Amino acid sequence: MPEKVFLNDKLVDINKACISVTDSGFLYGAGLFETMRSYDGVVFALKDHLDRLFFSAGCLSINNPYNRKYLTDAIYKVLQANKLTDARLRLTLTNGPMSESEEHRKPTLLITATKLRPYPAEYYKKGIMVVLCPFRQNPNEPTCGHKTTSYFSRMIALNSAHQKRASEALWFTTDNRLAEGCISNVFLVKDSVLYTPSIETPILAGVLRKTVCQIAIKNSIKLVEKDLCIDD
Template sequence: MKIYLDGKLVEKEDAKISVFDHGLLYGDGIFEGIRAYNGRVFRLKEHLDRLWSSAKAINIKIPIQQKDMEKAVIKTLLTNKLCDAYIRLVVTRGSGDLGLDPRKCITPPSIIIITDNISLYPEELYEKGMDVITVSTRRIKQDSLSPNIKSLNYLNNILAKMEAIRSGVMEAIMLNAEGYVVECTGDNIFLMKNGVLYTPPGSEGALIGITRDAVIELAKNKLKIPVREERVSIYNVYTSDECFLTGTAAEIIPVVSADSREIADGSPGKTTVKLIKEFKNLTRLTGTPIK
């Protein structure tokens, strides 16, 4: 496997950065998780736009142009002969000293592109649905750190994931400081109720996910389902007609119980199944060609 590292493609074993890189020392950096399907990179421009927005928000100047980053992603996939892959694109602050001051970083930001296969959840969960719990770890308040900055510091999410693992489930619902549903540890959340699709808005602290946006578009345009971005309580989850999660790695996965309460009849909902089918068609037929 070849890794893109600062303009060069190197063997996995040789892909090394300094121990003084502030991405390692302080989580001072940003990333994107991207998918390639059937020889096309799904919504690459949207992912790169978000990467550049994250960089601007934390005052990192990415040392190459966006069009060159696109070429680097494609080149890495071609080198590794991958048509279907998960792409992890990382930009670190660069190498500095042991202090917090980013001005002390003496090297340009590092760019890392990893392309590999991924299987976030077992295939049977996509067919039968998954169980989730609500965790005590609250999502970081939006006025402290914007959820739309995809930073390298995911400790908040990891602590929530650990709670889920201890409870014997693979994913967990996170609430904000006011007690409203925000998202899961790595996925956005959707609910169906009385023919309307609901999802928490970004103002509640949810990441505006690329897959989330694709699902909203499919629901509105393909299935003609009204979509509302508004506050969601855990009561709304318990009493929903359907529930599912979305994410780049997860894609769309049904939820059939939350905190030991069955969602509707305890099986994946009809709308969820339709959206999964439409999403698969979308990823198969659209995207930036790998060539």
């Protein structure tokens, strides 16, 4: 059975799913996305993912006519249509076709679900190697701190890290503060204290970052959110 995706208002076979060649996300990266994980058929922290999506859409003027119930139902329809319980899901929302006038333009909504491919067990036993990203994150860039579809610089840095046999690259800001990884948030453990860059750096407000912070507080682990540099 072909994989099913949710495109705009309905489920379709993936090999029949089409978007406009003038879609603003395709042409200009004018869109947002959320990557989610389901456990036993339940999407982890779905509310947090949708909260971030709605917040970023408002900040970046991404047209979002959907409510949370509609998106939640659509996500679970894709999960169930593909008969998946442990899955990787992605929701992509763009401003839609540029060929349509702005007042009549409808956004493009795409939701996919694929079988989860977990990280190798050795990652959890031995950790991973990281490198320093040769590029810098500009705090004044309007998309900074948002999960946009304009991800090319991150992929360049990540591919460069892979060529050096590393799994991730750490980004610093233009004023040399630690920010985040290409596809991850960053935590440091020093003298039994858990450190992480402040959201105001700015960095992406990661859903798992929020979860780790909550677990630390619940377990009386000292957590410090602050500006960090290479010396830390």
